[in-house]
Amino acid sequence: MPELPEVEVTRLSFAERIAGARICELRMGKPLRWPLGTTPDTLIGRCVVQVRRRGKYLLVDLDEGLLLLHLGMSGSLNFASRQPPAGPHDHMDLVTNQGVLRLHDPRRFGAVVWAPSEASVLAQKLLGHLGVEPLQDGFDAGAFHAALRKRQAPIKQVLLAGDIVVGVGNIYASEALFMSGIRPTLRANKLSRPRADRLHAAIIEVLARAVQRGGSSLRDFVSAEGKTGYFQLEAAVYGRASQPCRVCNTPIRAIVQGQRTTFFCPTCQKH
DNA sequence: CCATATACCTGGCAGC
């Protein structure tokens, strides 16, 4: 579920409702990826200022410190005035006077970490190496191309690494490369400026479009228990191995790069 | 500094 668009759609779904709330209680379930970093009770009485996003992290700014939330591979958040009793995969309830923010995460690759500030050592350990935000002005085509020229790993893996640009996960890496006609195995430093420009534009387009769709698909997503993501309907190549390319009918191919599956069209993506 | 492998954990599904 959680790529940049879903994280952003999740943020939009509760940021305004939780702003200004005062924390009554923090209940933690089974261990997540990292320990909270403080005693849950120390957060009682703190107030939520705002909710921001950095890459795939959600930053819940408090009047003292902040919470860093990550959804990992299987996490989802729900904010409601009341929550049913916690199930076996509900691992955080942030109880406030305006509602309860619940983290549901079966695989527990997600995280809830408290840090005294965004500049703290702990927060920077998680955020410090992140690349630019693709949906903000700082994502510049020239700088993107210059950064790619320093890397000789396959472009797919460079995108996934997230230290040049954040938010491009396994799905959108394949999708953006298809949109721009670039073979995922091509070394990043082999992209010409025009092709880097096309990839730059494709990343913005595919992510921005998904955020837009997310608003309308979120209802389905939530009620459907997160099963049928909107990307399933929209994907040009992801998850479509051996199915005909929507452009040229060539069977879509699946390969493994860095332990992750990549999908591409061998005809539309020559080099 | 860079590139790649490894680890974390559970549920769903194909195949037998």
Next chain:
DNA sequence: TGCTGCCAGGTATATG
């Protein structure tokens, strides 16, 4: 039906 093996949207960390 029940078992086994494989796969899954992420990313810090260790290793070369």
